[in-house]
Amino acid sequence: MWKQDFTPIADQLWLSAIVALIPILYFFWALAVKRMKGHVAGLTTLLLAVVLAVIAYRMPAGKAVMSVTQGAVYGLLPIGWIIITSVFLYKLTVKTGHFDIIRNSVVSLTEDRRLQALLIAFSFGAFLEGAAGFGAPVAISAALLAGLGFNPLYAAGICLIANTAPVAFGAVGIPIISMEGPTGVPAMEISKMVGRQLPFLSVFIPFYLVLIMAGWKKTMEVLPAIIVSGVSFALTQYFTSNFLGPELPDILSSLVSIVALAVFLKYWKPKSTFRFATESEVAAAGQVARATQRGGEVFRAWSPFLVLTALISLWGIPQVKAALTGHYEGTNGLLKLVNAIGVHLTFMPPVPGLNNQILNPSGQPIAAVYKLELLGAAGTAILLAAVVTKFIIGISWKEWARTFVETLNELKFPIITIASVVGFAYIANSSGMSTTLGMALAKTGPLFPFFSPILGWLGVFITGSDTSSNLLFGNLQKVTATSIGMDPVLALAANSSGGVVGKMISPQSIAVACAAVGLTGKESDLFRFTIKHSVFLIILIGVLVYLQSTVLSWMIP
Template sequence: MFVQELAPLAGSLALSALAATLPLATVLVLLGAVRMKAHLAGLIGLAVALLVAVVLFGMPVGQALSGAVQGAAFGLFPIMWIVVNALWIYRLTVRTGHFDVLRRSFGRVSDDPRIQALIIAFCFGALMEALAGFGAPVAISTVMLVALGFSPVKAAVVALVANTAPVAFGAMGTPVVTLAQVTGLPLESVSSIVGRQTPLLALVVPLLLVLLVDGRRGLRETWAPALACGVAFGVVQFLAANYVSAQLADIGAALAGAAAVVLLPHSRKPARAEVKASVLTGAATETLDGSDSRADIVRAYTPYALIIVIFSVAQLPPVKKLLDGATWKFDWPALDVANAAGKPVSGNIFSIPFLSTGGTLVLLAGVLTAIVLKVAGRDTVREWLATVHELRFAILTVVSVLALAYVMNLSGQATTIGTLIAGAGAGLAFLSPILGWFGVAVSGSDTSANALFGALQVTAAHQAGLSADLLASANSSGGVLGKMISPQNLTIACAAAQLTGQEGNLLRKVLPWSIGLLLVMCLIVVGQSTFLSWMLP
């Protein structure tokens, strides 16, 4: 048995914590300063984590390598298993043309560009975040807004800012699933708390979007549909995250937000000429023109309806019990780790939920989608393989980051860092969202930030006497606000809007909003740790 030590270097906690930060520092410097590709930075960071674990923290080589393999295995299943199958469904809708049908149906709701920004960037972007994540919402929303006549810069800024509230539950709940796994906390617990934090952002972001699109006039004239959109989104996200399923939170919230806008009579008023002239300063294209039959529109919405139905049925007690019965739990080979108190850590046991995992349920929805959209079996398989190929570098990144995180957690590096920063005491409640924000700003992924800092947050919370569930959840909720300033997302936005080399310009425009909303989230978490504790489950 390998027993973790809090201060293996000369008995000094500070010195040991400094050494334990080397893997994280390596990844962050390679990503942020050297601008190395994420998958390469992750692999180098993993090598540093293994070196620190073996040489400085005394972990046996075999156990360190075994821990890395376990992290990589979790990165493949269930994490990337969810992402691949979700993006596969999106590719099927693009292949059959039903993606264009869907976005045309959104575009017909209103000719007011401020309302279109709400529906496309916030609601439809959230739907894309729910299914695909990993930058897809920003790219797709930006292209659609530019097609409507938004200036490329405004379209990119609106898409970046809109990609906040849904991120923690993106890619079928992948960030919170990862957070639960690396921290050992129940998924229901972290999902519930994140679902009591990010919905508060949803109340603000739509109002901010109409302000970005048309200044004070936009806020004055369209605050009602913006507020209705935010309230509907936030309420459904809260209900789904707390009482239904983390995987359904964004899908339900996106559809509810869009429905709230569509059903509000104010949203359907024709836009005044001066509003269009002021906002639509770019060159509109014909890509959103065309008529669609009712049958095509129904088929375009069918994939999302299938996902909702399948995940809802999977939550029924008899069905849930049946699916859980296919879960395989076993002692991970060549791994026997105890914490500093001598108690075995949860990482010694690995669980493979073959049927109950979100990826398998999404796979079922994808098969049914292919049937409904009349995609031939050979083409369906070809699209799945193409999805894997498209995500090959993302898969390698996630696998390497999860392997790094597992090595840090199992060797005791994360515990040592967490014990040191616990000295901030009650101030940790304010700092926790900032740590998540920083992680996402550098890595571009809430999933990666949760893998890197989740266990650290839990350790610090235990040492400081704060709620581990709250601080771990704050890592994810704060992280969503770093998404808009991450180099990865800025590059995606520039590419979609054909703004080559203007990442710095976009950063200057979105950074104040990122920091401002982060401050709001920090205050929310501080409140929930003290006088707003009634908000927690």
């Protein structure tokens, strides 16, 4: 048995906090200054954290190692499994050419650059964020806009700014799902709170995008379209995040936004067609992709993601979820059958040498188990969608399997990164380092609600991932909030919501965007384009969270 000590360095909180901060500062330095590859930075940070846990916090080495394995397993399932299957589904549509039909169905709706930015950068980018995430939204959307005639720097910058509102629910909700393990707070509760913050941003971002592009007067010309795009997205985002869970807000909100704006454009057109001053009208018109596919072909191309939406929705129903994980106690025959299967595909073995072997300061043992829900994992629903997609798009089993192997190969390093970052999150929690930092941050007192999203913003700036930021700082946010009387769910949501506007200045995101539009080597130009917008938006979110912790506390679920 080992008891946690949150002030192990000379019994001083600030000295202990400095030591606890070392792995985080190293991680920042490794990525932002040394530009290490993500998996190298993650693994070396993890190693440093283990060394400090053993030497400075006097945690037994065996317990430290087993804590890392607990986190790594959680990083692989459910997090890694969702990433693999969602990217796999997306790659199937690309490989068979159906993604081109999806793209053309969007870009053929209008020649106005303002409306193209709404459809592609905002709505379509959000769809890609929800279905695949991890660089795909910015890369594809920016390349598409550049191909249509947008200035490459503008194309990249606009897509980075647009890719804010959907980030917290990206890759089928993984940034929010990932916080449940280290913090113990249900993902559904965090999803509800994020869904009461980001819709305000979702309404504002379409207006802000067009304002950046065209100025005030030209923005007012398309205000009706902006309202349709933003409000339809925000309302769907709120309802899905609060009543369905974190997996579907991006996918459903983007689909509703695209359809709503497309239908609206059938009956309404702006007074003038806006193009950039640097492009000729003839050239601009010639670059617009005109879809010639019939409605049936477009529906078929979108069908894999419609199937995905249906299956994820089914997996999210509480009774179905309980049956899939072997915890169903009802009388429904079909669910009882699924429950019988789920019992044999759900494993929660205790972590050897760690389960109930660590005592918190009050002397209570801390449980530690490997959580392996194979059938109930959202990734399994996505894999089933990929199986159905095989028949929809008419791909052979051989090509289907080859694409899956290609996906595994492409994602091996991101998966290692995720596993190492989750491992670090767990060792930071079990050793007490996160709690030490939370106790130090609590000294900011009543101002912490304002700074809470800024912590998530800094985390995403460095890691390039809302998921990684949530894993790094989730428990810290929870501990700090509890110590100052702030609702922990609000703090966790603030970390994720603040993180979304850090994505546009993340070195990784900027590198992806520049590569997509042929601006490699011009990363500093793009950073200067996005930094002022990122700072402005994080201040807005900080103010919102502060108000929600005080006068708007009724918004907390």
